[in-house]
Amino acid sequence: MHTPSSLIGERLHNRRFSVANNTQGLSGTGTVFHYQVDGVAISGTYQGGRIRSGQQIGRVTGPDTIQLLYQCLTTEGELLAGWSRGTVGVDDAGLTTLAFVWGWLSGAVGGGESYYLELPIHDSERVF
Numbered sequence: 001m002h003t004p005s006s007l008i009g010e011r012l013h014n015r016r017f018s019v020a021n022n023t024q025g026l027s028g029t030g031t032v033f034h035y036q037v038d039g040v041a042i043s044g045t046y047q048g049g050r051i052r053s054g055q056q057i058g059r060v061t062g063p064d065t066i067q068l069l070y071q072c073l074t075t076e077g078e079l080l081a082g083w084s085r086g087t088v089g090v091d092d093a094g095l096t097t098l099a100f101v102w103g104w105l106s107g108a109v110g111g112g113e114s115y116y117l118e119l120p121i122h123d124s125e126r127v128f
Contacts, residue, residue, distance in 0.1 A: 005060040009037035011088050011096040012066075017116040024112030025102070026050050026074060033116060042066060050074050064088045069105075080107035084114075095120065 012035040019027050027033075030049035033056075035042060044056040054072030061067050064087055071081040084102035091097050096118040103111030 005037070005040045007063065008042075008060050008066060008088055009039075011090070012042065013037040015096060015121075016119045017096070017098060018119055020115045020117045022112070022114035024110065025114055026072070026080070027054075027114070032119070042068065044068075046070075046072070050076070061085075068100075078107055081105045082108075082111070091117070 015035060017033045017035070019025075019029055019031055022028065026049075027046065028049040031046055031051050032048050033044055033046040035044040035056075037060075040060040042056070042058040042060065044058075046054040046056065052073045052075050054070060056068045056070045058066055058068030066086045066088065068084045068086065069081070070084065071079070073079055082102055082104045084100040086098050086100040089097040089099065098116040100114045100116070101111070102114060
């Protein structure tokens with residue numbers, strides 16, 4: 001039997017994502033997000049572009065929804081934190097998509113929407 005957390009786990013666990021659209025945010029095409037899922041718990045790291053180092057922690061909230069808190073240190077030395085609510089989907093090629101609504105909690109103001117696309121795994125990167 002699949003539970004909402006196991007379905008999201010299958011789509012997110014140990015997968016990497018790049019930004020497809022994030023006009024209001026700091027992360028961009030050079031930023032890579034890497035997620036881990038353990039039951040309903042989600043953790044992740046991200047870096048690249050204007051992000052020197054970032055971490056995420058969150059939870060599965062529904063069959064295709066997640067909630068995250070994130071923090072990062074930018075390449076300019078800024079320390080920022082925020083929240084996001086996301087929807088997990090699948091595109092026509094079978095890759096996982098993430099659509100977020102997000103906002104800042106500390107270090108900046110405002111928020112926006114962003115869209116991430118799973119980075120395909122090359123045969124040399126597969127874990128068996």
